[in-house]
Amino acid sequence: MSLHQATSGRWTAWDFARELDWDALYSDQLPRIYNYFRFRVGVDADAEDLSARTFEKAWRARARYRHDLSGFSTWLFTIAHNVATDFLRVRRPQVSLDAAPEMRADGTPEEDAERHSDLERLRALAARLSEREQELIALKYGASLDNRQIARLTQLTESNVGTILHRAVQVLRKQW
Amino acid sequence: MNSEFLHRLRRDPPPEFAARLQARLWQQPALARSRRPSLLRNLVAVLLLGGTAFAVTSFVISGLPASLMEWSQHAASRIAAQHASAPAFRPHSYGSRAMRPWSPPGSSSPGSNAPPGRPPHSAAPATNLPAADTTGTASNAAPGVSPNAASRTAAAAAAPQNRQITVVASWAAYPYIAPLADDFNHRGLASGTPGGLSVGISVRDSSQWPGSMCDGGANAPDMAYSFEPVGTVPHQPCPPPRAGSPRSIIAIPAGFEAVALARSPIYGAPDFTRREIFLALAKWVPDSRGQTVQENPNTTWRQIDSTLGPEPIEFLGPPLSSPAGHSMIELLLEGGCQTIPWIAALETADPARYDRICRTVRTDGIYVEVPWLAPSKLLSDPNAVGIFGLWSLKYIRMTDLSISRLDGVEPTAQAIESGAYLGSRGFFLYVNRTRTPPNLVFRFLLDDGWPRSAEAAFIPLSQSDLKAAMAEIRGP
Numbered sequence: 001m002s003l004h005q006a007t008s009g010r011w012t013a014w015d016f017a018r019e020l021d022w023d024a025l026y027s028d029q030l031p032r033i034y035n036y037f038r039f040r041v042g043v044d045a046d047a048e049d050l051s052a053r054t055f056e057k058a059w060r061a062r063a064r065y066r067h068d069l070s071g072f073s074t075w076l077f078t079i080a081h082n083v084a085t086d087f088l089r090v091r092r093p094q095v096s097l098d099a100a101p102e103m104r105a106d107g108t109p110e111e112d113a114e115r116h117s118d119l120e121r122l123r124a125l126a127a128r129l130s131e132r133e134q135e136l137i138a139l140k141y142g143a144s145l146d147n148r149q150i151a152r153l154t155q156l157t158e159s160n161v162g163t164i165l166h167r168a169v170q171v172l173r174k175q176w
Numbered sequence: 177m178n179s180e181f182l183h184r185l186r187r188d189p190p191p192e193f194a195a196r197l198q199a200r201l202w203q204q205p206a207l208a209r210s211r212r213p214s215l216l217r218n219l220v221a222v223l224l225l226g227g228t229a230f231a232v233t234s235f236v237i238s239g240l241p242a243s244l245m246e247w248s249q250h251a252a253s254r255i256a257a258q259h260a261s262a263p264a265f266r267p268h269s270y271g272s273r274a275m276r277p278w279s280p281p282g283s284s285s286p287g288s289n290a291p292p293g294r295p296p297h298s299a300a301p302a303t304n305l306p307a308a309d310t311t312g313t314a315s316n317a318a319p320g321v322s323p324n325a326a327s328r329t330a331a332a333a334a335a336p337q338n339r340q341i342t343v344v345a346s347w348a349a350y351p352y353i354a355p356l357a358d359d360f361n362h363r364g365l366a367s368g369t370p371g372g373l374s375v376g377i378s379v380r381d382s383s384q385w386p387g388s389m390c391d392g393g394a395n396a397p398d399m400a401y402s403f404e405p406v407g408t409v410p411h412q413p414c415p416p417p418r419a420g421s422p423r424s425i426i427a428i429p430a431g432f433e434a435v436a437l438a439r440s441p442i443y444g445a446p447d448f449t450r451r452e453i454f455l456a457l458a459k460w461v462p463d464s465r466g467q468t469v470q471e472n473p474n475t476t477w478r479q480i481d482s483t484l485g486p487e488p489i490e491f492l493g494p495p496l497s498s499p500a501g502h503s504m505i506e507l508l509l510e511g512g513c514q515t516i517p518w519i520a521a522l523e524t525a526d527p528a529r530y531d532r533i534c535r536t537v538r539t540d541g542i543y544v545e546v547p548w549l550a551p552s553k554l555l556s557d558p559n560a561v562g563i564f565g566l567w568s569l570k571y572i573r574m575t576d577l578s579i580s581r582l583d584g585v586e587p588t589a590q591a592i593e594s595g596a597y598l599g600s601r602g603f604f605l606y607v608n609r610t611r612t613p614p615n616l617v618f619r620f621l622l623d624d625g626w627p628r629s630a631e632a633a634f635i636p637l638s639q640s641d642l643k644a645a646m647a648e649i650r651g652p
Contacts, residue, residue, distance in 0.1 A: 023565075026198060027550040034189040051189065052197050059201045119185050141182035169179065176177045 039142030042123030434600035437580035454512025493563035500565035
């Protein structure tokens with residue numbers, strides 16, 4: 001069996017998923033993932049750390065990626081979402097429901113935000129939004145995903161994603 | 177504040193971070209693909225659990241053994257004895273070309289890039305050298321029994337003695353084999369494979385292993401990965417066996433790899449020869465006096481060939497210590513070197529000098545190592561020629577970049593298959609059938625039915641061809 005005989009026709013024999021171009025995917029997806037985390041956590045160093053964690057998990061589990069179940073971007077952002085959730089769970093201070101209204105008092109967050117960059121200010125203001133709204137803003141404006149991709153990731157309808165984002169941006173605009 | 181403002185808050189990740197992460201990813205082995213849940217497997221698990229629960233309950237009801245402590249002490253001593261009999265870990269054996277330590281991308285010192293060092297991958301559990309050969313060989317088979325079958329029986333019988341399957345790989349193939357060895361050693365070998373086996377990698381230059389593999393001695397490798405020029409594959413690397421005996425060493429084609437060049441479409445599709453690439457990329461090139469070399473003075477393409485144009489020579493390519501970097505050096509640099517007869521003759525006459533000339537990339541800034549080469553970099557720098565591995569080729573085709581011909585041939589699938597594209601080569605697995613269980617070899621080729629070479633971004637075999645390869649592995 002010659003090499004030619006042994007390998008003829010193989011280019012069409014295998015699914016595209018098996019020929020993922022990791023270099024290209026990395027260069028395409030890293031800025032999205034990185035900015036998703038910047039919008040989620042607001043600190044560049046944390047965003048780097050979490051991006052690295054996401055890619056390392058994806059890279060190690062690349063053999064488990066099933067092209068027939070989801071797009072690569074969806075798969076990667078699912079990992080990123082879990083990484084962010086783990087991180088925020090540890091970082092977020094635990095506050096009782098009784099104390100929550102005090103935290104929402106106007107004044108201090110804005111004053112702090114004035115001293116920081118626009119992104120940090122955005123993070124401070126977005127912290128008042130619900131978890132889901134924060135996630136959607138990070139996916140939309142950080143990761144630059146369109147509403148359809150976000151809907152697929154979050155199990156919401158596309159119109160629901162649009163509505164929630166519109167309201168969230170309105171709230172942020174008022175407070176800016 | 178509006179959507180546009182929010183989008184403007186984005187920014188690119190710092191390049192140093194991106195490069196560092198990319199380099200780190202190469203060091204991570206892939207985990208095995210998760211198996212689909214099987215109804216039968218679940219049923220068996222439930223039955224086993226039920227049976228165990230029943231047995232434990234019966235045991236408790238019928239009363240505990242008188243000397244439970246004695247039993248636990250016996251178990252502990254048995255485990256200790258097993259540990260004591262396990263083979264000791266020993267370091268890698270390295271070929272002469274492979275002794276340089278790996279350095280992260282961008283940190284190679286001038287003059288230290290030839291030949292490239294260790295690829296950025298670690299496979300800690302797979303660092304054993306082979307234990308003593310206990311499997312028997314075809315020559316000591318019982319009369320009337322096929323040597324092949326006899327030796328496999330011997331292999332099965334000897335397996336519980338913690339034998340290690342030794343796989344030889346060159347540095348270019350090492351990143352491919354290391355995760356496999358990790359996977360085998362962590363998850364266990366294939367079903368149907370005798371217990372007590374593990375997999376160890378020995379990194380050697382491709383010229384060093386065939387002889388010892390044919391010898392069949394104690395330190396002979398059981399399997400070897402090798403890149404071979406297409407069309408000149410030594411399918412039978414060992415002398416023919418005695419009449420009527422099956423061959424013990426077989427070569428299984430596992431795929432192809434290739435290197436491609438691309439450039440901004442401004443100048444149209446380039447058409448380089450490997451010789452021109454060598455003269456543009458090598459640190460040392462022949463001077464006008466004949467059989468001597470000088471430090472590469474070429475800074476424009478016209479200096480190499482007047483038909484090539486006055487543009488400055490610029491290359492953006494993979495880190496030299498990466499797998500793609502190894503391939504680039506071996507396929508382009510060494511390939512071009514081989515077109516100059518007096519240098520090609522040095523390969524046997526003066527290998528050290530040959531390495532210095534043919535495997536050293538220039539360090540004057542004309543070649544820039546880029547861990548991940550985005551096409552936009554080439555589009556924004558029309559003079560730069562990008563060097564890509566095969567796995568990027570499909571992606572490049574989707575961009576506006578012009579893909580270069582090499583010695584007049586485009587890197588199409590057909591050209592790579594036929595060997596017409598000289599920037600490609602075949603990827604082979606050599607197997608000693610008498611020492612290696614067939615199921616293990618299959619696991620080296622397939623993972624849950626998928627060819628492993630596809631995982632590693634090589635071009636894989638078709639399913640029918642894999643079946644043919646498997647039949648060859650099983651033997652007569």
